[in-house]
Amino acid sequence: MRTVDRTGDLLICDCGRRYPVVDGVPIILKDPTGYLRADTMTVVERDLAPEVAALLVEGTPDDAPYARLLEHLSIYLDAHWGDRADPPVEHALGAINQRLAALPRVGEAVELGCSAGRIAAELARRARSRARSRSPVRYRPTEGRRAAIRILLAFAMPAPQSSMMKQLARLKFSGNALKVPDKWETPSGDPGAKHWGDAFKPSEKSTSPDPTAPPLFMPHTLNKYHTDTQKKLTQIVGSYMDGIVDAICSAWSTWQSTAVMTGLLINGPVASLGQVVGPPLTPLILASGPKKSPAELKYTNTISNIIGTSWLSYTATIKVPGLPWYPAFAAVPSPVAPPMPNIPTPVIALTQVTTPVSAQMMKNQMIGMHADPTAQYHKEIFDAVCDAFEKCFTIWQASTMVTNILGTGPVPTFAPPVAPVGPVVAGMGNMTPGGFT
Incomplete structure (x- = not known):
């Protein structure tokens, strides 16, 4: 949408789409x-x-x-x-x-x-x-x-955006200050230093390094062959990390839009227990992750399996710790409480064990599963991806709300006119898909 013109109670864009305006607030949604x-x-x-x-x-x-x-x-x-x-x-x-x-x-x-x-x-x-x-x-x-x-700001908090996770991963990788080519030592002494100086044209001795910020690699010198190596590795590693992060964020978004929380126990206004159920991340990441070469396929398989397993272990620990989500259920004037949504609460307020998705834990598991000590920069790549995932997860915990868990249940003490109201006893709560917002 390039321009929006206000016409009465409608917003009309250049493409002809119309959006309603209610109380001066435009409802602009996909x-x-x-x-x-x-x-x-x-x-x-x-x-x-x-x-x-x-x-x-x-x-x-x-x-x-x-x-x-x-x-x-x-x-x-x-x-x-x-x-x-x-x-x-x-x-x-x-x-x-x-x-x-x-x-x-x-x-x-x-x-x-x-x-x-x-x-x-x-x-x-x-x-x-x-x-x-x-x-x-x-x-x-x-x-x-x-x-x-x-x-009226009608949008759901999405899963972590890939642009943020990409930048976090690149920053972490950049912190290793890796110099290329590997194990290079500039020749010195006689005749090594002279041969090194005479081997290249003046234009090859001082060239511009890769301008990518943050730099994933640093050239040992500004020699053309060193900066070319830096540029090539930056493109290969950077492209792979961007691709796997895109796949992770896409899988996370799919999970968030389809996952539900079920089996809550409701007594009076208090909800407890519950279980989070959602699609596994491993096949979702593997489906869209980079696989252009056997090496990329192996990296993607390792990362998708560990993140998927870790996420499943984490979500299995999420429970409601006895929260007053249904105040009206303390006194219900009917034999069965009508379905009612819970009070929105951030994910971080629930009982949970986050150790499975910690960066250090996942990194060590990836290194073990990859089982290839000779794979170049594998530790740094795993460390960068896991660190970015953990940072985004911390933000997600605090910003994502648990909503739309519809609670209901019997009111066994309801017996009018002697007892015209009563609390819900052994009620149940179940979320509809899209409740993690």
């Missing part, structure tokens, strides 16, 4: 139809007084679209702003807000997955705060309901 098919109710919902909204859903089933939307919104508001309610209620972000209050001031802070905006509001007290969220969310201040804020 597939707006698919998004709106699932979220139209959220997009077109109006700001109504709570009493009016309650009256509109009075007598309607709990699973009616607008009733579910209001219930969903209520859960998010309680989780983020419960301490501002009248009377105040315990809110899920209380402990996080206390930790934020102790942070020093910074120039800029970014929250990925801002949801109903409480953390972004807290960060704004200490920095220029930027909030990003996948879903459109409205929240109203406790006083002055005429004011309302809509956050």
Whole structure:
């Protein structure tokens, strides 16, 4: 899209595609139809007084679209702003807000997955705060309901971008300061130094090295044959690392869009346990990784197998450590709680063992599996790829949210009029694909 012209409540680009504008916010997506098919109710919902909204859903089933939307919104508001309610209620972000209050001031802070905006509001007290969220969310201040804020930055946090991982891998490899040709020693003494000086034309004695930044290799001298070796190796190794990183990030993206978390145990508002299930990374990486030569195929086979096995070992350890994901399930006025999504939580907040995906662990496993001590620069390549993977994984942990785990379950103590409400007991929660955002 080169230019966008505003026409009424539509954005129209040069190619003729049209995008809706709601409350002054353009909804520009690759597939707006698919998004709106699932979220139209959220997009077109109006700001109504709570009493009016309650009256509109009075007598309607709990699973009616607008009733579910209001219930969903209520859960998010309680989780983020419960301490501002009248009377105040315990809110899920209380402990996080206390930790934020102790942070020093910074120039800029970014929250990925801002949801109903409480953390972004807290960060704004200490920095220029930027909030990003996948879903459109409205929240109203406790006083002055005429004011309302809509956050609509509709995109999911993707798996790590290959451009970042490539740069991290190249930086790590560059840190080895490898000089080429290998084991070169400039001739000295008589007649070695004279022969070395007489063997080349003046134009060959001082040439430009490869300008790639960061430099993967350094020439021993500026002799043409040394800089040519540097350029050739930089192209070969750099091209391979870029290709394998592209394959890793593509596989990671596929995994993230299809993986789910299932088998959560829900008792009252608290969810625990669960299991992450997703496609194996090994065949995905192997399918698109570099394989132009037998050497590349062997490297790709080693890297894809170790990363795939390590990722599977890591994801098998991810469990929910007893989080208050379903506040409404503490008192449900029906024999069975209607399906309800969990409170979005970053992956890093879950119980997990990250040792399998540590750079040192994977590097050692790759060296062992490759089983070829003579393979040139294999340790440095494995080290660079694993280090970049670990750094991107650390960012992914903190920025990826666990969302849309639909919980439900029986309410065995529900017995009106004696007990008109009761907690969910032994309920279950299951994520729909795309819940890791």
